[in-house]
Amino acid sequence: MSSAAMDQPDALAELAHTHVTFADGLTLDCGAHLPELTVAYRTYGRLNEARSNAILVCHALTGDQYVAEPHPVTGKPGWWDAVVGPGLPLDTDRYFVICVNVLGGCMGSTGPRSARPDAPDELWGTDFPAVTIHDMVRAQKRLIDHLGIARLFAVVGGSMGGMQVLDWAASYPDAVFAAVPIATAAYHSAQNIAFHEVGRQAIFADPEWRAGRYWQTGGRPARGLAVARMCAHITYLSEQALARKFGRRLQHAAKDPSEAINLFGEMFEVESYLRHQGSTFVNRFDANSYLTITRAMDYFDLAADHGGDLAAAFRGTRTRFLLVSFSSDWLFPTAESRAIARALNRAAANVSFVEIETDKGHDAFLLDEPDFHRTLAGFLSGCAEHAGLPR
Amino acid sequence: MSSAAMDQPDALAELAHTHVTFADGLTLDCGAHLPELTVAYRTYGRLNEARSNAILVCHALTGDQYVAEPHPVTGKPGWWDAVVGPGLPLDTDRYFVICVNVLGGCMGSTGPRSARPDAPDELWGTDFPAVTIHDMVRAQKRLIDHLGIARLFAVVGGSMGGMQVLDWAASYPDAVFAAVPIATAAYHSAQNIAFHEVGRQAIFADPEWRAGRYWQTGGRPARGLAVARMCAHITYLSEQALARKFGRRLQHAAKDPSEAINLFGEMFEVESYLRHQGSTFVNRFDANSYLTITRAMDYFDLAADHGGDLAAAFRGTRTRFLLVSFSSDWLFPTAESRAIARALNRAAANVSFVEIETDKGHDAFLLDEPDFHRTLAGFLSGCAEHAGLPR
Numbered sequence: 001m002s003s004a005a006m007d008q009p010d011a012l013a014e015l016a017h018t019h020v021t022f023a024d025g026l027t028l029d030c031g032a033h034l035p036e037l038t039v040a041y042r043t044y045g046r047l048n049e050a051r052s053n054a055i056l057v058c059h060a061l062t063g064d065q066y067v068a069e070p071h072p073v074t075g076k077p078g079w080w081d082a083v084v085g086p087g088l089p090l091d092t093d094r095y096f097v098i099c100v101n102v103l104g105g106c107m108g109s110t111g112p113r114s115a116r117p118d119a120p121d122e123l124w125g126t127d128f129p130a131v132t133i134h135d136m137v138r139a140q141k142r143l144i145d146h147l148g149i150a151r152l153f154a155v156v157g158g159s160m161g162g163m164q165v166l167d168w169a170a171s172y173p174d175a176v177f178a179a180v181p182i183a184t185a186a187y188h189s190a191q192n193i194a195f196h197e198v199g200r201q202a203i204f205a206d207p208e209w210r211a212g213r214y215w216q217t218g219g220r221p222a223r224g225l226a227v228a229r230m231c232a233h234i235t236y237l238s239e240q241a242l243a244r245k246f247g248r249r250l251q252h253a254a255k256d257p258s259e260a261i262n263l264f265g266e267m268f269e270v271e272s273y274l275r276h277q278g279s280t281f282v283n284r285f286d287a288n289s290y291l292t293i294t295r296a297m298d299y300f301d302l303a304a305d306h307g308g309d310l311a312a313a314f315r316g317t318r319t320r321f322l323l324v325s326f327s328s329d330w331l332f333p334t335a336e337s338r339a340i341a342r343a344l345n346r347a348a349a350n351v352s353f354v355e356i357e358t359d360k361g362h363d364a365f366l367l368d369e370p371d372f373h374r375t376l377a378g379f380l381s382g383c384a385e386h387a388g389l390p391r
Numbered sequence: 392m393s394s395a396a397m398d399q400p401d402a403l404a405e406l407a408h409t410h411v412t413f414a415d416g417l418t419l420d421c422g423a424h425l426p427e428l429t430v431a432y433r434t435y436g437r438l439n440e441a442r443s444n445a446i447l448v449c450h451a452l453t454g455d456q457y458v459a460e461p462h463p464v465t466g467k468p469g470w471w472d473a474v475v476g477p478g479l480p481l482d483t484d485r486y487f488v489i490c491v492n493v494l495g496g497c498m499g500s501t502g503p504r505s506a507r508p509d510a511p512d513e514l515w516g517t518d519f520p521a522v523t524i525h526d527m528v529r530a531q532k533r534l535i536d537h538l539g540i541a542r543l544f545a546v547v548g549g550s551m552g553g554m555q556v557l558d559w560a561a562s563y564p565d566a567v568f569a570a571v572p573i574a575t576a577a578y579h580s581a582q583n584i585a586f587h588e589v590g591r592q593a594i595f596a597d598p599e600w601r602a603g604r605y606w607q608t609g610g611r612p613a614r615g616l617a618v619a620r621m622c623a624h625i626t627y628l629s630e631q632a633l634a635r636k637f638g639r640r641l642q643h644a645a646k647d648p649s650e651a652i653n654l655f656g657e658m659f660e661v662e663s664y665l666r667h668q669g670s671t672f673v674n675r676f677d678a679n680s681y682l683t684i685t686r687a688m689d690y691f692d693l694a695a696d697h698g699g700d701l702a703a704a705f706r707g708t709r710t711r712f713l714l715v716s717f718s719s720d721w722l723f724p725t726a727e728s729r730a731i732a733r734a735l736n737r738a739a740a741n742v743s744f745v746e747i748e749t750d751k752g753h754d755a756f757l758l759d760e761p762d763f764h765r766t767l768a769g770f771l772s773g774c775a776e777h778a779g780l781p782r
Contacts, residue, residue, distance in 0.1 A: 190633035190661045191625065197662040198622045201669070205614035207598055223596035231589045231622050234582065239721075242581035248692060268689065270581045271588040278592070298659065301639060330630075330721070 010220065011073045011283050017065070017101070017108030018042060022142055026103075026110075032129035035117040039143045040101040040108025044068050044084055045092035047147070053389055054149045055090055055380075056140065057099040058157030058164035061293055062229075062285055064107040065099040068092070073284040082368055089377035094384070094391075095153065102164075103139040104131045104292040110139075112212075112288035125288055126212030133160070133300045137167045144175070151175050153387060154380060158182035158365035159332065160293070163300050166340070169321070170302060170313040178383040180376065182324040183365045185336035186310050186343070187301040192331060195235055196294040199228030203287050212288055225287045226278030233277045238328035238361030246270035303343075310343035317344075320386070321351040322379040324372060326364040352379060401611065402464045402674050408456070408492070408499030409433060413533055417494075417501075423520035426508040430534045431492040431499025435459050435475055436483035438538070444780055445540045446481055446771075447531065448490040449548030449555035452684055453620075453676055455498040456490040459483070464675040473759055480768035485775070485782075486544065493555075494530040495522045495683040501530075503603075503679030516679055517603030524551070524691045528558045535566070542566050544778060545771060549573035549756035550723065551684070554691050557731070560712070561693060561704040569774040571767065573715045574756045576727035577701050577734070578692040583722060586626055587685040590619030594678050603679055616678045617669030624668045629719035629752030637661035694734075701734035711777070712742040713770040715763060717755040743770060 017040040026037040042065040047054060057067055057080065068084040070077060084090040084097050101109040112128040115121070144152060155168045155176050162184025169179040188196075203209055206224025214220055234242075246269045253267035303310040321344055325337035334355050341353040356372045358364045364372065408431040417428040433456040438445060448458055448471065459475040461468060475481040475488050492500040503519040506512070535543060546559045546567050553575025560570040579587075594600055597615025605611055625633075637660045644658035694701040712735055716728035725746050732744040747763045749755045755763065 187639065189630060190637045190639065190659070191628075191630040193639070193659050194621075194625045194633060194661050194665055197659075197665055198618060198625065201614075201621060201666070202593055202596070202618045205593070205618055206596060223592075227589060227593045227596055227618065230585075230592060234585045234589065237582075239580060239582040239724075242585060246581045248578060248581065248584070248695075268581070268584050268588075270585050274585055274588055275592070304639075333630075 010218075012106055012113065012286060015072050015108070019108050020143060020146055022146075026135070026139060026142070028129055028135045029132040030130045034110055034129070036110070037103075037139060037142065038108065038110045038114065039103075039139055040105075041065050041143055042067065042069070042099055044097040045095055047096040047149070048390070051147075051149050052151070052153060052387065053094065054096045054098060054144075054147075054152050055154045055156060056144065056152050056168070057084065057090070057097055058140070058155065058161035058168075059099060059102065060157070060159035060161050061232075061297065062281070062290075063161070064105065065101045066107075067097065067099045071284065074280065079366060083373065083376070089373050089380065090156065091377075094389070095380075098143070098147070100140045100143055102136045102293065104128070104136070104289060104296060106286035106289040111286075112292055113215075113286050123215050125215060126291065128288065128292060130299075131292060131296050133163045133167050133296055134171065134305075136296065137164050137171060140164070140168075141172060141175070151177055153389065154178040154180060154383065156180040156182070156376075157184075159184055159362065160297050162332075163297065166302055166313075169317060169319050170306075173314075173317045173319055176319045177387050178320045178322070178380070180322045180324065180379065181337075181340065183326055183329050183332045183337075183362055185332050186303055186340050188298050189336075193298045195231060196298055198231050200291055200294060202227035202231070203291060209287060212291075214287070220282065221287045222282040225282045225285065225290060228290060229281040230274045230278040233274060235331045236361060236363045238330065238359055240328060240359040241361050242270060244359065246273060310340065311346035314344055314347040314349050317347060317349050319349065320383050321349055322375070323351065323353040324365070324375065325353075325355045326360065326362065326369075326372075327355055327357050328359045329362040329364065331362040401609075403497055403504065403677060406463050406499070410499050411534060411537055413537075417526070417530060417533070419520055419526045420523040421521045425501055425520070427501070428494075428530060428533065429499065429501045429505065430494075430530055432456050432534055433458065433460070433490055435488040436486055438487040438540070439781070442538075442540050443542070443544060443778065444485065445487045445489060445535075445538075445543050446545045446547060447535065447543050447559070448475065448481070448488055449531070449546065449552035449559075450490060450493065451548070451550035451552050452623075452688065453672070453681075454552070455496065456492045457498075458488065458490045462675065465671065470757060474764065474767070480764050480771065481547065482768075485780070486771075489534070489538070491531045491534055493527045493684065495519070495527070495680060495687060497677035497680040502677075503683055504606075504677050514606050516606060517682065519679065519683060521690075522683060522687050524554045524558050524687055525562065525696075527687065528555050528562060531555070531559075532563060532566070542568055544780065545569040545571060545774065547571040547573070547767075548575075550575055550753065551688050553723075554688065557693055557704075560708060560710050561697075564705075564708045564710055567710045568778050569711045569713070569771070571713045571715065571770065572728075572731065574717055574720050574723045574728075574753055576723050577694055577731050579689050580727075584689045586622060587689055589622050591682055591685060593618035593622070594682060600678060603682075605678070611673065612678045613673040616673045616676065616681060619681060620672040620676075621665045621669040624665060626722045627752060627754045629721065629750055631719060631750040632752050633661060635750065637664060701731065702737035705735055705738040705740050708738060708740050710740065711774055712740055713766070714742065714744040715756070715766065716746045717751065717753065717760075717763075718746055718748045719750045720753040720755065722753040
C-alpha cells in the first residue's frame with residue numbers, strides 16, 4: 001500500500017458515540033481498577049414493556065457497535081446488516097437488539113484511546129490494563145443492568161463475539177435465556193495465538209508505534225497495523241474462497257520504486273485486495289486497541305477457569321444453546337464447536353449444533369449464508385415461543 | 392524480539408562459498424541479461440567414473456546449499472542432515488549429491504546481494520531482475536554441464552525445491568532419470584501468494600528497508616524480515632503440531648516497555664518460539680533475496696507455461712517420478728500433489744505417489760519422518776537398479 005493511503009487524519013478522534021458512563025468504574029481480572037467506565041453502544045428495535053425481548057449482539061475483534069447502520073468512519077453498511085433488521089433473523093420488529101463496543105475497543109468504550117483519569121490530558125495508550133473476555137462481558141452487564149433488563153432473551157455473536165456469548169452463559173446463566181456462539185471456541189488455539197503474535201510484532205516493528213505513545217506525536221503505526229490486518233484477513237477466508245475470488249489472475253500494477261518488485265509490471269489480484277484490506281482498516285481502528293483485544297482473545301480459556309472441565313462452566317444451566325460452525329473455517333474449525341457441544345451435553349444443557357456447509361471460511365458468519373440465516377431465525381423463533389415472547 | 396537481537400553485524404557479507412562463474416552470464420525469462428552468472432554449490436560423496444550417480448538436491452525458499460554440513464552462519468547442522476549422508480536415503484557412499492544456492496539467493500549465487508556489473512561498487516538490491524523458477528533451474532543446468540554430467544540420476548526437492556524438480560523434468564527430460572517433487576505444487580495458490588504478500592509488505596514497512604538500498608547505509612530491515620519469517624513459519628507447521636509442541640503454556644516474560652503488553656508478565660511459549668524463529672532468521676538471510684525468491688514462487692505455474700495443460704509439460708517423458716505429500720501440510724496440501732500425479736498419468740509417465748501420515752505439517756519434509764525416509768530410500772534404490780548404477 002502507498003504511504004499516501006495511510007496519511008488520513010485521525011477519523012476516530014472526531015466521533016461522538018451513544019454511551020453511558022459509570023462513575024464507580026470497573027475492577028478487572030488483572031486486579032487493576034478502572035476509575036471510570038464508559039460503555040458505548042447502539043440499539044435497534046424497541047424494548048417491550050416486560051423488557052423481555054432484548055438480544056445482545058457481541059462483536060468480533062475488529063467489529064464495533066454499528067451492527068445495522070452505516071459505519072460512522074467508512075460509511076459502509078453495518079457489519080451485520082444481513083442479519084439484524086426488520087424481517088431478518090434478528091428481527092427488529094420483534095426483538096430489541098443491543099450491541100456494545102467492547103471494553104478496550106476504540107469506538108467510544110473505555111480503552112487505550114481513553115483519557116487517563118490520573119492525567120486527563122494524556123491517553124492510556126499501552127498503559128491501559130490488560131483486559132479479558134470476561135472483563136468485556138462484565139462491562140456489558142453493567143449496561144444491561146442500567147437498561148433495566150434482568151434477563152436477555154438472547155446473546156449472539158461470532159468469533160470473539162462467540163467467546164463473549166460463552167462467557168455470558170457461564171457467568172450469568174440466569175440472565176441469558178438463549179445463547180448463540182458462532183464460529184468460535186472455548187479457548188484460543190496455539191495457531192491462533194501465533195497469528196495474533198505476528199500482527200502484534202508487525203505493529204511493534206513500525207517506528208510510528210513509539211512504544212504505544214503514538215498519539216503524543218499525532219502519528220499512527222498505520223503500516224504495521226495494515227500488515228497485521230492483512231495477515232489476519234487471510235485467516236478469515238478459506239483457500240477455496242481465495243482461489244474462487246482471485247485465482248492467479250494478474251492486474252496491472254504501477255511501478256512504485258519504494259515498494260513492490262513486480263515482474264512485468266503486474267501483480268496478483270489477491271495482493272491488491274489484501275493491500276486494500278490493510279489500508280482501509282487503519283482508518284477505522286486503533287493499534288493499541290488491536291493489541292489489547294488480541295491479547296484478551298489469546299488469554300480466553302473457559303475450561304481453565306473451571307478447573308480444566310468445560311462442562312463445569314455450564315453445570316445446571318437452563319440456557320438454550322445453538323452452536324454454529326462453518327465447514328471451511330480453519331481459524332475456528334468445527335472440531336472446536338463440537339468440543340463445546342460435548343461439554344454442554346455433559347452438563348445436560350439444551351443444545352443444538354449445526355455445521356453450515358460453505359467454502360467462505362471464518363468470514364461466513366458475516367456473509368450472505370441463507371442456511372445459516374434460516375437456522376438462526378428458526379432457533380430464535382423457537383426460543384421466543386418457549387420464553388413466551390409476544391409475536 | 393528485542394532490537395538488540397537484530398543488531399548483529401552482517402554475517403552474510405564475510406562468507407566465501409564454493410562457486411563457479413560463467414562469464415557469458417544468463418538471459419532470464421523476463422528478458423533481462425545477467426552479464427555474469429555465479430553459481431555457488433556444495434557436493435557430498437563422489438562422482439563415479441561414468442558420471443551417472445549424481446543427485447541434485449533443490450532447496451526451499453529459505454534453504455541453501457549447506458545440506459549436510461554445519462551452516463556457515465548459524466553453525467547448526469545441515470538442513471537435510473537426516474536425509475543426505477552415508478547410509479541415509481540419499482546415500483553419499485553411493486550417490487554424488489549436489490546442491491546449488493538458487494539464483495536470486497544470498498549464499499553466493501548471483502542475486503540482489505551481488506555487485507552490479509555496470510557499477511561494481513554498488514549491489515543489485517531491488518534492481519536485480521525478477522527471476523523465475525525456470526531461471527533458477529537453468530542456472531543449475533549450467534553447473535551440471537560444467538561438471539560434465541549429461542544426465543542426473545535424480546533431482547530431489549521439497550516445497551520450492553519441488554517446483555524446481557518439476558521444472559527440471561519438464562525442461563530437460565533427458566537429463567533427469569528420476570524426479571522426486573516433495574510437498575509441492577505445479578502452481579502457487581492464491582492463499583500462498585497472499586501469505587507471501589504479507590511478508591513482503593512487512594519488509595516494505597520497515598524504514599530500514601530504504602526502498603531496497605539498505606546496504607548503502609549498512610542497515611538491514613531486520614524487523615520487517617523477522618515478521619515475514621514469523622508469518623511464513625506458522626504456515627510451515629500444522630495446527631496439531633503447534634498445539635502438541637506449545638499448547639497454551641505460558642512462560643515468564645521480561646516486561647519490555649518498547650514491545651509486548653504481557654498480562655501478568657507472562658507470554659505464551661508459542662510466541663517466544665516464533666520470535667526466536669524471526670530473530671535468528673534475519674542473520675542468515677537477505678531481505679531482497681526474500682523478495683526475489685517469494686516472487687519467483689508466486690509466478691510459478693507450470694501448466695500455464697504449457698497452454699494450460701499440465702500433462703503437456705511431461706508428454707513423452709521417460710523420467711521416473713515419486714511424488715510425496717504430507718497429510719497435515721496445508722501450505723501444499725495433498726490435493727496439489729494428486730493433481731500433478733493425475734497430469735503425469737495423463738502423460739503416461741512412470742509415477743508413484745505417496746501421502747505420508749504425519750501431524751508435522753509442511754515442515755515434515757525436513758524432519759525425522761521414518762515413513763518418508765524409507766519411501767525415498769526405496770524409490771531411489773529401485774531407480775538405481777533400473778539405471779544400472781553399480782552398488
